[in-house]
Amino acid sequence: MSAVESRTVQAGLGIRPQAGPARTSGRGGPARRVGDVVWGLVAVAVFAMSAFPVYWMINTSFLPNSAIRGEDIAFFPTPDLFTMRNYVSVITDESRAAFTPAMWNSIWVTTLTVFLAMILGFLASLALTRFKFKGRRTFILLILVVQMLPGEAMFISLFRIIDSWHMLNTVIGLVLVYLAGVLPFTIWTLRGFVNGVPAELEEAAMIDGCTKAGAFWRVTFPLLAPGLVATGVFALIQAWNEFILALIIMSRPESMTLPIWLRTFQQANEATNWGAMMAGSTLVALPVVIFFLFVQGRMTGGLVSGAVKG
CATH class of the missing domain: 1.10.3720.10 (MetI-like)
Structure with missing residues (x-):
């Protein structure tokens, strides 16, 4: 008896066919998605810790010495603090x-x-x-x-x-x-x-x-x-x-x-x-x-x- 005929006989007798195994999503469950998010945050944190010293070096190069030695920390070279004097001093200083x-x-x-x-x-x-x-x-x-x-x-x-x-x-x-x-x-x-x-x-x-x-x-x-x-x-x-x-x-x-x-x-x-x-x-x-x-x-x-x- 073919599979089609078998399902037809079961339907006539009122017998419900057994459900097959549940299909699993190819993308994984919620636990896998949470793990991906956690590892993504770890990667971002590692990148930030690696890139911050480089950023701080570049940021400091555009600040005057008064702002560098001051009590207030300047995370960005604002217009009132921005200067190119450090680069000019590097190239032209004869001392x-x-x-x-x-x-x-x-x-x-x-x-x-x-x-x-x-x-x-x-x-x-x-x-x-x-x-x-x-x-x-x-x-x-x-x-x-x-x-x-x-x-x-x-x-x-x-x-x-x-x-x-x-x-x-x-x-x-x-x-x-x-x-x-x-x-x-x-x-x-x-x-x-x-x-x-x-x-x-x-x-x-x-x-x-x-x-x-x-x-x-x-x-x-x-x-x-x-x-x-x-x-x-x-x-x-x-x-x-x-x-x-x-x-x-x-x-x-x-x-x-x-x-x-x-x-x-x-x-x-x-x-x-x-x-x-x-x-x-x-x-x-x-x-x-x-x-x-x-x-x-x-x-x-x-x-x-x-x-x-x-």
Whole structure:
């Protein structure tokens, strides 16, 4: 007997058909919605706690020192308090080290460090991933060991090496020091990205007529671009914001990088100009923020590269 006939007979005998299992909503019940709201509020709270120091820095940079040191807290730069004098003081004040040379020193040091770290790290990661050679595992282990060493443990040795090469207070000397710290991280990170691209893709391209170099540049390299961008951003942030090594290598005022230049706002014989210091901090952070806005799409793709398999 078919299902239709069975329901017809049951209806004729006055028998009610049994109800099937209740359907559950795909969106979940009230408990799940409450959980989503709670986690959303937690995310907003975490974002607010992370963003508030940055906002306070920018807000303080537009306030006069009288308002900064006053008893009343100014959460917004109102028209009667708003001033650009702090930014003018940062650029034109001759009582401390100049801003422009420090900015160019930081740009040159960061650019050369990231450029060399990406080239050397990329080639090293390819060698570690695509080729089998004696001592490969030992080299990988040494990279991990170098990353575990704190930078403070190498201050004396790095200073003596750079001094013996007569490279103190030079951009090249600081680039070499930064490169020694950034390169192990770059190699280890890029090795993971290169390892995530199957070598069979290059072999298939070579079967179709590409040379080995052509298969790499046409097939493998575009897939590694997000990983290169993500690794480059981390290397840039590390080189741009580094303070301790620059303080040791760059001791002359004309050789300062921007993090060392910010230190000049705190003098032992005078009060700290907090407005100018916050304005300088905003200018120091601005290039990294602009660069991140340009590459955030590729960086996001690089960070999640390999998370989805298939």
